[in-house]
Amino acid sequence: MMRKLSFLILIFVWLNLNVNSSVDGCTITKGYAVHMLTLITYDNVMVHCKSKDDDLGVHILNFTTLEYSWTFCENWLESTLYSCHFWRASSIDEQTFQVFNRTMAKTCYQGFHDANTCHWGIKQDGFYLFDNHARVWAKQYGWNHGRKSSQKPIIESALVYS
Secondary structure, three states, X not given: OHHHHHHHHHHHHHHHHHHHOOOOOOOOOOEEEEEXXXXXXXXXXXXXXXXXXXXXXXXXXXOOOOEEEEEEEOOOOOOOXXXXXXXXXXXXXXXXXXXXXXXXXXXXXXXXXOOEEEXXXXXXXXXXXXXXXXXXXXXXXXXXXXXXXXXXXXXXXXXXXX
């Protein structure tokens, strides 16, 4: 009798986890979102993000599309990594960096199983990550100046996965 009760409790817990996290489909690992908001409204900011498994394509942020975001389930090793390449249409500014990794997961973690968000702000002087614990925006990277206009943006080759 006790075994049946333990088994039923186990199934109930498992089903409860699946129902509560069904929005993102994260049953065992944590779910995250990466959300980007540009404050540069007078120029197009191109964004190309990818992980080892997913290429999210190129997206254009500007005065009509200020935001871009996606959701994912962290892998069971907690080694999920997304990198993005950013470049500006009318200048030689660019930057490539990791927008989600194990360290940032701690900054973005809000105590939820499937609704933790990394907020990135794109400004004229660089890229800011919102620290959910300290409740502040902290500058992480500046723009790299000097990309030659004849040079193609570094999309695939600049992304390093470890």
